Amino acid sequence: MADDNTASHRRDPIKSSVANVAGQRRRQQAVSVGKERRESLVRAKRLCRVGISGDSDDTVDSEMIIDEEQSILEAQTSSAVEGLKSVVAYQGKGALQKRVSALHELRRLLSRSEFPPVEAALKAGAIPLLVQCLSFGSPDEQLLEAAWCLTNIAAGKPEETKALLPALPLLIAHLGENGSLPVAEQCAWALGNVAGEGEELRNILLSQGALLPLARMMLPNKGSTVRTAAWALSNLIKGPNPKAATELIRVDGLLDALVRHLRKADDELATEVAWVVVYLSALSNLATSMLVKSDVLQLLVQRLAMSNSLQLLIPVLRSLGNLIAGDSQTTQAVIVPGHEITGNIIEVLVKCLNSEHRVLKKEAAWVLSNIAAGSVEHKQLIYSSEAVPVLLRLLSTAPFDIRKEVAYVLGNLCVSPISPTEGDGKPSLILEHLVSLVGRGCLAGFIDLVNLADTEAARLGLQFTELVLRGMPNGEGPKLVEKENGIDAMERFQFHENEDLRNMANSLVDKYFGEDYGLDE
Amino acid sequence: MASMDVEEAQLGFPHWKPLRRKFAPESPFFASGNIERELLAKQIALDLTEDEKHQLREMVDGEGRGCFCPIVGCGARLSSLEDFEDHYNARHTASCSVCSRAYPTSRLLSIHVSEAHDSFFQAKVARGHLMYECLVEGCGLKFKNYKSRQQHLVDKHKFPTSFEFFKKALPSKKQRQKNQRRQATSKKAESSSMQVDNETMDGLVSGVSKLSTSDSTPSAISFGRRPTRGMTFVPRAVQHEKKPGST
Numbered sequence: 001m002a003d004d005n006t007a008s009h010r011r012d013p014i015k016s017s018v019a020n021v022a023g024q025r026r027r028q029q030a031v032s033v034g035k036e037r038r039e040s041l042v043r044a045k046r047l048c049r050v051g052i053s054g055d056s057d058d059t060v061d062s063e064m065i066i067d068e069e070q071s072i073l074e075a076q077t078s079s080a081v082e083g084l085k086s087v088v089a090y091q092g093k094g095a096l097q098k099r100v101s102a103l104h105e106l107r108r109l110l111s112r113s114e115f116p117p118v119e120a121a122l123k124a125g126a127i128p129l130l131v132q133c134l135s136f137g138s139p140d141e142q143l144l145e146a147a148w149c150l151t152n153i154a155a156g157k158p159e160e161t162k163a164l165l166p167a168l169p170l171l172i173a174h175l176g177e178n179g180s181l182p183v184a185e186q187c188a189w190a191l192g193n194v195a196g197e198g199e200e201l202r203n204i205l206l207s208q209g210a211l212l213p214l215a216r217m218m219l220p221n222k223g224s225t226v227r228t229a230a231w232a233l234s235n236l237i238k239g240p241n242p243k244a245a246t247e248l249i250r251v252d253g254l255l256d257a258l259v260r261h262l263r264k265a266d267d268e269l270a271t272e273v274a275w276v277v278v279y280l281s282a283l284s285n286l287a288t289s290m291l292v293k294s295d296v297l298q299l300l301v302q303r304l305a306m307s308n309s310l311q312l313l314i315p316v317l318r319s320l321g322n323l324i325a326g327d328s329q330t331t332q333a334v335i336v337p338g339h340e341i342t343g344n345i346i347e348v349l350v351k352c353l354n355s356e357h358r359v360l361k362k363e364a365a366w367v368l369s370n371i372a373a374g375s376v377e378h379k380q381l382i383y384s385s386e387a388v389p390v391l392l393r394l395l396s397t398a399p400f401d402i403r404k405e406v407a408y409v410l411g412n413l414c415v416s417p418i419s420p421t422e423g424d425g426k427p428s429l430i431l432e433h434l435v436s437l438v439g440r441g442c443l444a445g446f447i448d449l450v451n452l453a454d455t456e457a458a459r460l461g462l463q464f465t466e467l468v469l470r471g472m473p474n475g476e477g478p479k480l481v482e483k484e485n486g487i488d489a490m491e492r493f494q495f496h497e498n499e500d501l502r503n504m505a506n507s508l509v510d511k512y513f514g515e516d517y518g519l520d521e
Numbered sequence: 522m523a524s525m526d527v528e529e530a531q532l533g534f535p536h537w538k539p540l541r542r543k544f545a546p547e548s549p550f551f552a553s554g555n556i557e558r559e560l561l562a563k564q565i566a567l568d569l570t571e572d573e574k575h576q577l578r579e580m581v582d583g584e585g586r587g588c589f590c591p592i593v594g595c596g597a598r599l600s601s602l603e604d605f606e607d608h609y610n611a612r613h614t615a616s617c618s619v620c621s622r623a624y625p626t627s628r629l630l631s632i633h634v635s636e637a638h639d640s641f642f643q644a645k646v647a648r649g650h651l652m653y654e655c656l657v658e659g660c661g662l663k664f665k666n667y668k669s670r671q672q673h674l675v676d677k678h679k680f681p682t683s684f685e686f687f688k689k690a691l692p693s694k695k696q697r698q699k700n701q702r703r704q705a706t707s708k709k710a711e712s713s714s715m716q717v718d719n720e721t722m723d724g725l726v727s728g729v730s731k732l733s734t735s736d737s738t739p740s741a742i743s744f745g746r747r748p749t750r751g752m753t754f755v756p757r758a759v760q761h762e763k764k765p766g767s768t
Binding site for chain 2: 038041042043044046239240275278279282283311314315318322325326328358359362363366369370372373374400408411412414415416417418426427451453454455457463464466467492495496497498500504507508
């Protein structure tokens with residue numbers, strides 16, 4: 001079980017002489033921490049553990065907090081909040097210093113471990129106090145510490161993030177360009193966590209006007225602020241409502257900034273910017289057409305060619321994929337067979353197919369399948385490129401989700417584009433491609449798909465089998481299919497619960513392997 | 522998605538159509554990439570080991586990929602899609618020792634053996650007993666003949682009209698070649714007396730068919746020059762022709 005393994009990866013063995021009961025509790029906590037840890041790791045939220053300004057007076061603790069330590073931490077947190085409460089009320093001499101001190105203490109406690117004592121802080125009433133500390137006119141240091149506390153409170157469970165509701169208007173207000181940059185960045189970070197929670201909170205943030213100030217923070221050329229703002233924006237616009245994405249691309253200067261960053265930024269910034277492009281291209285048609293008309297496609301291709309950082313390659317590849325999948329008219333106008341960019345796109349896609357990373361292989365195949373769904377010239381371009389040998393190899397050796405995407409590419413290469421005038425729903429075959437690919441052994445891979453429990457895969461396999469049965473010259477089709485145990489594969493469907501697949505398999509067997517099969521040999 | 526229209530369903534086979542596929546940002550298609558993003562972003566801050574990352578990927582992938590066996594009446598949980606092949610070979614290939622036909626459950630196999638290879642079964646049918654059981658486990662109904670059982674499956678259990686429990690397996694290539702040669706030589710040698718032979722043959726055949734008294738499908742045995750050589754797939758169209766009264 002994954003849980004057990006996770007526990008064994010704790011770096012410090014627990015040395016103590018406590019009784020069995022405590023030991024049991026610790027083990028239980030290790031299991032639940034394992035699950036909690038998994039959940040926290042895949043969240044779209046990020047803890048702030050090291051200050052933006054490189055605050056290095058605190059040692060960052062990455063070890064598991066054992067029982068006793070955890071409850072001590074919680075107690076300390078409660079008293080820190082109490083301390084904050086009293087200094088917030090205090091108006092006398094040195095009030096500012098006391099406040100900053102108290103905030104600093106709370107922030108330190110909330111940044112120590114992977115699982116800060118958020119619940120304790122909330123229970124003790126931290127939020128209203130932190131909201132007060134965000135009031136207009138407060139000194140930067142105070143704002144920074146308060147925003148930092150809020151950031152980490154919002155980095156965990158849903159109900160904890162939702163607790164930030166009262167603080168949102170102020171956090172948004174402090175994004176403004178008149179304020180200090182580190183403060184704005186810390187507020188953006190907190191808001192990014194809130195946006196990462198879910199649609200409901202995203203909508204609230206949007207209606208409170210968070211989009212515009214965050215977008216403006218992306219306009220400068222460099223700095224960590226740009227990066228944090230980009231990340232926060234990617235969480236804010238991820239929908240599923242496309243409104244935010246459409247609004248974002250309309251912000252004056254934003255498209256330029258995206259282009260600039262994709263061209264010149266370092267990997268870290270380019271990564272977050274690419275994620276913004278991912279969501280823009282996935283959700284907004286307006287954004288897609290504006291992006292396609294700019295240099296973005298070229299820049300994405302360049303990044304794919306030059307970089308080997310998986311973190312960067314994933315959103316760049318996906319952006320490319322979304323743009324190509326988005327709007328056929330605009331993209332077909334750019335990805336013209338014969339233009340340099342088209343050849344470059346296929347080249348970088350082949351590079352991704354050859355990568356060792358599963359995500360890159362799968363999504364690159366997806367992108368290729370969409371290009372292969374284009375014109376005959378597009379199909380010829382792919383067919384004669386380096387892609388085909390790689391695809392054929394992947395079809396027989398890769399994990400099943402990659403094989404499915406590869407199947408889409410190969411199948412699309414063999415069938416003509418659907419013309420709107422074609423009435424009988426049977427697109428014609430590109431015989432040259434079909435014969436060649438089958439000759440190079442792809443049929444076995446498709447029949448393997450037929451044998452999978454996944455409906456989509458089986459469907460693809462049966463559809464390709466139909467192409468072979470129908471299209472191979474000299475009636476070779478049935479023999480080839482039989483040789484690859486295609487008949488057995490199709491017979492399995494007689495007792496399959498999926499009626500569509502049953503009918504598909506039955507109709508093929510009836511038509512091509514009827515009583516006349518083999519008669520005229 | 523390359524999904525089937527309602528129209529297509531009525532037309533027959535849904536042919537391969539090259540379509541552009543677009544996915545929403547939170548689509549399961551993008552899930553593993555999204556996970557990867559978060560893992561990579563946090564790995565430095567949280568000092569994740571390669572092992573931990575690997576486990577996390579596997580865990581998230583795995584949750585999406587377990588499924589249930591799609592063979593009717595099985596419902597076994599498969600831990601991964603690649604599992605299906607092993608599971609199928611282990612549990613769904615019980616085959617008939619007489620005609621080599623494979624069935625997905627031992628119950629269906631035994632029903633097949635009774636109906637197709639057991640003369641006692643046929644004798645009871647001839648005497649009017651309800652011998653044809655419903656194929657759906659737990660239903661319990663029995664019928665006088667294949668056709669009414671078939672109708673019950675379609676009406677009550679929503680089986681497709683194309684479903685045929687009694688369907689003969691395609692003989693191996695060698696067998697078909699043997700049959701062909703036999704046919705060819707007998708054709709040459711006896712072309713002159715073909716007419717007479719046919720009549721005799723047909724007479725014999727119809728006699729045997731009457732023995733079985735099942736009023737539709739071809740019997741398990743067939744002779745020489747009948748169009749159904751040995752054991753072949755009989756297309757539904759042909760089977761429908763051979764329904765009641767035709768033998």
